[in-house]
Amino acid sequence: MLEINRIRTEADAVLKGLEKRNIDAKQTVDQILDKDAQWRLQKTELESIAAELNQIAKEVGDLFKQGKKDEAENAKNKTADLKASEAGLKLKVEELETEIQTLLYTLPNVPNEQVKAGKSELDNETVAEAGEEPKFTFEPLPHWEITKKFNLIDFELGVKITGAGFPVYRGKGAKLQRALIQFFLDEAEKAGYEEFIPPLVVNEASGIGTGQLPDKEGQMYHCTVDDLYLIPTAEVPLTNIYRDVLLPNDQFSIKMCGYTPCFRREAGSYGKDVRGLNRLHQFDKVEIVRLETPENTEKALEEMVNHVKSLLEKLGLQYRILRLCGGDTGFASSMTYDFEVYSAAQKKWLEVSSVSRFDTFQSNRLKLRYKTADKKTQLAHTLNGSALALPRIVAALLENFQTENGVQMPEVLHSYLGFSKID
């Protein structure tokens, strides 16, 4: 959620920024400003009435103590009218507050100045590209055939047990999952991230904190009996560790990582790129999350990008990095880098990581603040990224490193796997 103060003081800049998302927010912003002006007016009036009532209450107390009963009764009578208008004003003020908040919820984050305007993924900028496209002397198989051939993942069995999008990993397929998770966690730890194993279900307040609720309810599985949600990413529990926290300024940077399964309903995306591992309802991911002071956010983002880069390089995968254009940048993000690996058999790029800075957009909702050196309270910045999401990495590994009689595993994984080749 954008800070109301930002809209008050730099409405034009906000509007201009949102234009890069192809959004004309003029009407919304004007409404917010209008309601905010009313709110301040009514609020001031309400407060002065409250002050008056407090004053009278004090007088009555004093009068009673002095035994002046009649005067006290007189003073009491004065409150009736004031209380009536107080109640009316209170209603109005509360109404305005919810209206303003509802409007604020509809505004996405303002893109960073480096972000280019654009409508869709077609306008994203490729900022880096590395690795080589694998060459084959035979027709490479798509990963869903490789997993079947070597009995690595059983999609049909998942359908039986649960439903589509819940694969069953087995044998070397299961070991590969475990090896990748362990490898990613070890790398994150080396980079200074503290590991967490958070709960996989969260309450409503946490969902609101990171912005999944109230809008994007359709994305999460909801356990209605207990009113809890299955996490769509470790970002939710990890970032919420710091919900309602006021940090001293010497605790930065805060770097957290965690492996969790992620659950996504993917409502409305049926039929699109759902083959094999491309889109699942449950998948594994190692996430990195950072809390930063505003001065350090840019550097932190760069470090995270380099971290993800190094993972892909160690795995030997061809990849490219995109800076998303305004229209393709997520609602809460002010700048996002997507990492894609090339799938040799599907002949397309697969997104394997998304690294974003949110500035104060999340912390505003989370009430995640810190004390500056001169003891002012300020909202902290949050960032997060996948490092990495497993399914498409597995897909790319299987497809790109396949040989005529098996799949060669990258060397960094050998010690984790206990084998070097799937055959």
Added chain:
RNA sequence: GGAGAGUUGGCAGAGUGGUCGAUUGCGGUAGUCUUGAAAACUAUUGAACCGCGAGGUUCCGGGGGUUCGAAUCCCUCACUCUCCGCCA
């Protein structure tokens, strides 16, 4: 699932109708002392909002009520803990 206790500032923990945004301790900050540090001592130290400011308002788990006045009384909801039962 049954019974009971609790929720107060960064933390611990007092407060049962007005002088309470709240005693006290710890922690934090500044100072005195010290070659330096520790200890001791002294002072200071919650947050949000409105206002140029003076100042004002709100907040003692959430919501509602009683009252001139609520941390304190009443209703309601949520959560936490303890004991018993069941289970890993």
